[in-house]
Amino acid sequence: MAAPVAEEPGTPPSYPPKTPPPPKKPSSPPRPEVGADGPLTGTARVGAGMRDRRGANWTFESAPWSVRNAGGRVVAQLGEWGHRPGTAVLEAVRAVTTLLVTAAVADTGRRVSVHLSDQDGYACIVALSHRTGPTPGHSPDGDDVLHRITAQTGVTACGTDTGTDGRSLWAVISL
Template sequence: MASRTNTDGDHKPDYPPKTPPPPKRPISPPRPDREAPPGAPLMATARRGVALKDRRAANWVHENAPWSPAKAGRQVVAQLRAWGHRPDEPAVDAVLAQLVGGVLQDGGRRISVHLSDQDGQACVLVLSHQPNLAVGHAPDGDDVLAELSAHGIVSSCGTDLGEDGRRLWAVIDL
């Protein structure tokens, strides 16, 4: 290594000084254990709420009554017509009867019907608002889904269960 001596007698290297090392990362806390200890209650993950963004939407609240499916069907058909669609009225009424009839079995005091449209399709979602349904005690939605899929206008359908009740939904081709 070549060095030179200046007038004070100090030795200085011929190359530039070293740059300082990058700062160390701050100490992060330990990651939480993924497994719960034995005997600890299971923690449920939060279910994401329904979000209808950047599209037209409408919703209605109905009581748990035998006439609610027919009333919901009329409201959905009227709203789709107001948006400029020409829905197959008997088929939409039949789909709404299945959806609303499915959540009426949950025994809540009220239900809500949510509607949105996009690209020639409409999404109809019905919520039971019965928060005390346990996963093992909820009415089975598979029979409702099988009957929904028999209608020619339903392109997809589904169900799920959360702390605010059971949701049944269907996407209808218009």
């Protein structure tokens, strides 16, 4: 048998080195931790999401005349979806939309967006003012908009949240 050839330092080998084959499937990132409040527990505010229900949204200029337009569109959309509530409920929907959009316009953002969804005989109306910095639920003169919303007929829940995209005010109304 032949003795191995000793190579001098600094001399490249006489054969190419073997490279490993590329992976067949790229590795996937780890799955998010699922906590009691959902899949994104402990993270910053995540934008609103909707599943398994109808939804509509509109963007308005942040101006006083947007309030009337928003109320009319919400009532019309509920009619298109086949909801035929009584006159008292329709007036409550229009009044709640007016209160939500008026508070969003008072935040003096660039625009106001209104989001509507329905499920199981309830409608959720959300008004988002695209301006950061307002205090949650209270206007600067101390008037609490959430108390005025809950005083309306059929309102089962309401709330407010302030995030990087502005203040969102929402209400759930029984249809």
